[in-house]
Amino acid sequence: MIEIPTLGFLRDQLRRARQARGLSQEELGKLINYSSSAVSAVEVGQKPLNPDYLARVDTVLETGGLFVSLLELIRLHAAPDWFRPWEEVEREATALRWYDPTVIPGLLQTEAYARAMLRAGPLLTPEEVEERVLARMARQAVLSRDQPPQLVAVLDEQALRRQVGDRATMREQLAHLLAVGAQPHVHVRIIPAETSWYIGLNGPFILARLADGTELAHLDNQLRGHTVDGPNDLASLGRRWETVAGEALPRRQSARLIEEVAKSWT
The missing domain is CATH 3.30.870 (Endonuclease; Chain A)
Known part of the structure; x- marks a missing residue:
């Protein structure tokens, strides 16, 4: 059975991907036109995730649309089964x-x-x-x-x-x-x-x-x-x-x- 990712998992992956590229929150923020405080708020769960933010991160980190796709997968399975x-x-x-x-x-x-x-x-x-x-x-x-x-x-x-x-x-x-x-x-x-x-x-x-x-x-x-x-x-x-x-x-x-x-x- 495939385990569906959660928003917590997605935020962890955002942080790991940023760190793997050697970027601080401030540096990533400048590249995607978001403040460093906004980047921090997204990564710790104080700010909701949105497709625009993730699309910019995908582009800058060259992740091939991974984060937008993960968000869509979470969305599709977020509603109760019934x-x-x-x-x-x-x-x-x-x-x-x-x-x-x-x-x-x-x-x-x-x-x-x-x-x-x-x-x-x-x-x-x-x-x-x-x-x-x-x-x-x-x-x-x-x-x-x-x-x-x-x-x-x-x-x-x-x-x-x-x-x-x-x-x-x-x-x-x-x-x-x-x-x-x-x-x-x-x-x-x-x-x-x-x-x-x-x-x-x-x-x-x-x-x-x-x-x-x-x-x-x-x-x-x-x-x-x-x-x-x-x-x-x-x-x-x-x-x-x-x-x-x-x-x-x-x-x-x-x-x-x-x-x-x-x-x-x-």
Whole structure:
């Protein structure tokens, strides 16, 4: 069985490769246009790894793209085993309908918001948090590819008002939500807080349609999520979607509400 590298392993290899070339952190920093403090922070795990940094190191140290490839390998295996099938669905989907009453959907999260969410629980180590953040950010590439899926996200207003991270994180997240929601293939709609209890408050779900017309859904619980493909379950979730979408404000009114809530985080 092949052992998948970790971010800790990748940082060790970065340090070893630099030292093998006889370069100090300051010397490497000058070559890749990063400060010596940034190089140090990356190597000791105080700064997240990113493809730009690794690509520059690969070029300067002539490692043939090794470090970028290692990061991609880590990303591909960072998500829990039970979630990987849904990642494949997201990559193949032509349409996604996402309802969440509690948090901003993963495909619309900023890095800081995702990191704060994942840090909130006691189950993940700091390294595992960074690996999950890396994987979550990479998933968002589906929205910027050629022929991206049509995404309609319906959120409860409470998801905009529930603090995740610090206030700056919330300001950045709502600004990002507005920016992504302005794209023609992304519709963000908000259910106002004054709405009385409705069936969607029973929990989040995602509906996906593939190019061949196949319909699938994803449900989460406290332990794990699972993919749903049974006709009866899909029909039931379809009816629930119509209910929650019917409670949501139109797209432009939703954007105005997001702008209004964003001011409360200043």
